[in-house]
Amino acid sequence: MQNKLLFCWLLLSGLSHSQAEFIREARYHLPRTDSLITFESGFTGSGKYNYYEDSTMKLELMMNELIRKGNRNRTDTLKQSLVLTQLSTLCVKRIHTLMPTKTARKKSLQKRIRRIFFGSNCSFGLIESISFEIPLVKKSGNFHYNKTGPDGGFNLYEGKSKPKATKENPEPEEIPLEAYTYEEIQQLIRTRFNRKKINKYLSEKNIAAFGYYIQLDESTVNKSKIPKLKVLLILGEKRFSYRQRRTFNR
Helix, strand or coil: CHHHHHHHHHHHHHHHHHHHHHHHHHHHHCCCCCCEECCCCCCCCCCECCHHHHCCHHHHHHHHHHHHHHCCCCCCCCEEEHHHHHHHHHHHHHCCCCCCCCHHHHHHHHHHHHHHHHCCCCCEEEEEEEEEEEECECCCCCEEECCCCCCCCCCEEECCCCCCCCCCCCCCCCCECCECEHHHHHHHHHHHHHHCCHHHHHHHCCCCEEEEEEEECHHHCCCCCCCEEEEEEEEEEECCCHHHHHHHCC
16 A cells, blocks of 8 residues: 555656646746737638648638637737747647646646746736647548558548458448548637637637647547647736736646
8 A cells, every 4th residue: 555655656746847847948948028920810721621731821820810800800909929829839749638638637737837827928918728629531430540541641541441352342442531621620610719718708808919839639640540730729918917826826
């Protein structure tokens, strides 16, 4: 029993140390002074979205457009913060999961982001950090992964496994899963905005700045999983008072 307790204590101590180390590293790499960027918007995409050819640049313009609309077109008061953008980038790249299922882990994630933020020199207060995922291909039933398949993209195909050859069909064709179009991804993001109450924050609160980062979740690639993009969006308003800052650190 004592050995088990000692093991748990060592494990928790190691996790706490690694988190503290990450927080110190993140604060070190964040810009010493914040700067504001007038963001571009107005992108309207069409056709299939291909991550390997198009990366995320067009999706970022799409996100900007949805943020602008959610803010009720008050683009003159809404800017992109360099610190908030860098903070979201560091978190997406270094934190293993941005969408924990357990409530305690969700609170722990939010607290970690706030601890990093309050050690930064951002010109704005932290309102909310919202994470969500964007699937890149459609799934209507069973599917499988074949690394030597003809698709050349994520190599995901319909059915539980590769179809077997028969006398009637010696070379059965594998049907690749269909990729989402830009219009469909825009609707997916819009749905996430509604579910995560992002539009509510943008319209009801005095949001002055935002930052976000989009990255392919490598753990969903080259295996029988639906490939997804990870997104972390951070919203900010005017700086909190010292008393408000203390309540978030409890």
